[in-house]
Amino acid sequence: VRHFIEELEELKTKLLEMSSLVEAAIQRSISAVILKDRGAAEEVFKNEARINTIELEIDELAINLLALHQPMAADLRFIVAVLKINTNLERMGDLSVNIAESATSLIEEPVITPMIDIPHIAGLVQSMVRKSLDAFVTRDVDLARSVLASDDAVDSLRTVCYQELVSFMEKHPQNIQPSCNLLTVTRNLERIADHSTNIAEDVLFLVKGIDVRHHTEARQ
Amino acid sequence: VRHFIEELEELKTKLLEMSSLVEAAIQRSISAVILKDRGAAEEVFKNEARINTIELEIDELAINLLALHQPMAADLRFIVAVLKINTNLERMGDLSVNIAESATSLIEEPVITPMIDIPHIAGLVQSMVRKSLDAFVTRDVDLARSVLASDDAVDSLRTVCYQELVSFMEKHPQNIQPSCNLLTVTRNLERIADHSTNIAEDVLFLVKGIDVRHHTEARQ
Numbered sequence: 001v002r003h004f005i006e007e008l009e010e011l012k013t014k015l016l017e018m019s020s021l022v023e024a025a026i027q028r029s030i031s032a033v034i035l036k037d038r039g040a041a042e043e044v045f046k047n048e049a050r051i052n053t054i055e056l057e058i059d060e061l062a063i064n065l066l067a068l069h070q071p072m073a074a075d076l077r078f079i080v081a082v083l084k085i086n087t088n089l090e091r092m093g094d095l096s097v098n099i100a101e102s103a104t105s106l107i108e109e110p111v112i113t114p115m116i117d118i119p120h121i122a123g124l125v126q127s128m129v130r131k132s133l134d135a136f137v138t139r140d141v142d143l144a145r146s147v148l149a150s151d152d153a154v155d156s157l158r159t160v161c162y163q164e165l166v167s168f169m170e171k172h173p174q175n176i177q178p179s180c181n182l183l184t185v186t187r188n189l190e191r192i193a194d195h196s197t198n199i200a201e202d203v204l205f206l207v208k209g210i211d212v213r214h215h216t217e218a219r220q
Numbered sequence: 221v222r223h224f225i226e227e228l229e230e231l232k233t234k235l236l237e238m239s240s241l242v243e244a245a246i247q248r249s250i251s252a253v254i255l256k257d258r259g260a261a262e263e264v265f266k267n268e269a270r271i272n273t274i275e276l277e278i279d280e281l282a283i284n285l286l287a288l289h290q291p292m293a294a295d296l297r298f299i300v301a302v303l304k305i306n307t308n309l310e311r312m313g314d315l316s317v318n319i320a321e322s323a324t325s326l327i328e329e330p331v332i333t334p335m336i337d338i339p340h341i342a343g344l345v346q347s348m349v350r351k352s353l354d355a356f357v358t359r360d361v362d363l364a365r366s367v368l369a370s371d372d373a374v375d376s377l378r379t380v381c382y383q384e385l386v387s388f389m390e391k392h393p394q395n396i397q398p399s400c401n402l403l404t405v406t407r408n409l410e411r412i413a414d415h416s417t418n419i420a421e422d423v424l425f426l427v428k429g430i431d432v433r434h435h436t437e438a439r440q
Contacts, residue, residue: 016258063300080303087307133319166397175394177386183400205259 004069006049008078011061015082015089018054019133022089025096026129026192030122032103033185034115041107044100051093058086081206087138088195088202092129095188095195102181102188113178116164121157121186124150125193132199139207147200154193161186224289227357228298231281234300235309238274239353241267242309245316246349246412250342251324253405254335254389261327264320271313278306301426305356308422309414312349315408322401322408333398336384341377341406345413352419359427366419374413381406 025044032041062079065071071079106113128150135144162183171178245264252261282303285291291299326333348370355364382403389399 009224066286066300067292067296072287076283076287080286083300083303084307087304162400166400169389169396170393173390173396176389176393176396179385180382180400180403183403184407187404 004065004071004075007061007065008075011065011079011082014058014061015077016137018051018058018086018089021051021054022093022096023129023133024125025051025093026099026126028087029096029099029103030126030189032100032120033106033121033182036103036107038107041100041103044096048093048097051090055086055090060084062086062202077206079211081136081202084202085199088198092192092195095192098188099185104187105180105181109110109181113175113182114164114168116159116168116182117157118182118185118189121154121161123172124154125189125196128154128193128196132196132203135200135203136206137157139203141204141207144200144203144207147196149206151193151197154190158186158190224285224291224295227285227289228279228295230298231278231285231302234274234278234281235306236311236357237269238271238306239276241271241274242313242316243346243349243353245271245313246319246346248317249323250346250409251315252320253326253402254339254342256323256327258324258327259355261320263315268313268317271310275306275310279303282306297426297429301422304422305419308418312412312415315412318408319405322405325401326398329398333395333402334384334388336388336402337377337381338402338405338409341374341381341409344374344377345409348374348413348416352416352423355420355423356426359423361424364420364423364427367416371413371417374410377429378406378410384419 025047028037028040028044031037032044035204062083065079066076128147130151131143132147135147165179165183165186169176172179221361245267248260248264251257262341282299285299286296302391348367351363351370354360357366385399385403387407389396392399
């Protein structure tokens with residue numbers, strides 16, 4: 001039986017590998033939409049299997065650690081946080097695949113539809129993802145809290161995008177199909193932001209042992 | 221310190237309470253859309269806080285069980301399955317709130333928009349939710365597998381709904397806003413089906429110790 005510390009290190013390394021893959025998938029899916037980059041979309045589809053495999057490996061490692069070493073206190077919190085962050089990362093990977101699929105439809109239907117605030121919302125979401133993962137690595141509570149604060153900004157921007165796209169469709173009914181694809185993109189970006197928020201909450205749980213979910217007063 | 225078996229029983233009871241609340245929320249959110257029942261939507265909003273509270277209580281109970289009793293093998297798998305199912309149930313609760321919000325917009329904008337296949341997809345999704353939870357309670361592997369098989373049917377139905385709504389909007393641009401609300405409803409129903417699939421996978425992990433996620437051959 002290998003040493004506990006060594007297996008814990010392996011768990012952390014694998015989660016960082018998972019994070020890099022998911023961040024790259026998000027970046028590529030956004031490029032696929034904004035730059036109409038078909039190659040970027042295809043990279044996202046290609047890497048999905050690897051993300052799914054690492055998710056299973058991380059869960060297995062974590063459950064084995066729980067079973068074989070019965071860790072206490074801080075180590076137990078770390079392993080539970082890794083299990084939760086892992087689930088969130090895998091879903092973010094799925095959402096990138098959804099965005100890359102919408103991008104593919106948009107590339108195949110070359111109708112001019114305004115990008116409205118999508119580059120703006122995408123930039124904000126990517127920054128939330130980056131910060132939530134940095135907060136995990138450096139155990140930075142302030143950084144984690146800043147992610148929680150950004151979530152409302154993304155929700156408002158999404159509402160603005162939604163209204164702009166509905167108005168655009170009303171004026172240009174021939175562009176309903178691509179506009180619906182863009183609606184789907186904004187919804188998937190918002191869901192990626194939600195998962196970053198979940199990760200930031202997991203970081204607070206890990207570092208402070210507090211659960212901030214559903215406690216709005218603690219999120220100010 | 222209370223007896224381990226007693227705390228495990230409490231964990232199971234709380235998860236069943238959570239399941240009932242979430243099933244009721246899904247049922248009411250669908251009635252709110254299909255029957256334009258504003259009272260049903262309001263019940264969903266009212267019960268959200270209770271669902272969020274129980275989610276935290278279940279996580280805390282499960283983590284305490286892991287920390288204080290260091291359970292092995294089957295008990296460890298049960299507790300990990302409860303943690304995962306709990307997360308899925310809470311998200312299903314959130315999705316019901318989204319559906320109830322769309323219902324509220326639809327009630328406030330009394331434009332006639334066809335319900336197309338929404339009652340059909342809603343029925344299928346509710347049956348998946350019911351079966352995945354029954355499979356957990358009775359540890360029924362065949363029932364869990366039947367949930368995995370239904371997921372593709374929901375995805376196909378959702379694609380049909382999507383295309384029908386886009387065609388309807390193209391013909392009736394004055395109804396774009398309510399049609400977009402219905403699009404959102406179908407997407408949220410599909411996501412509830414995805415979470416039922418996750419629960420069915422957790423049941424297979426619990427009973428058989430096997431992880432069927434991302435192994436399509438095992439899902440036939």
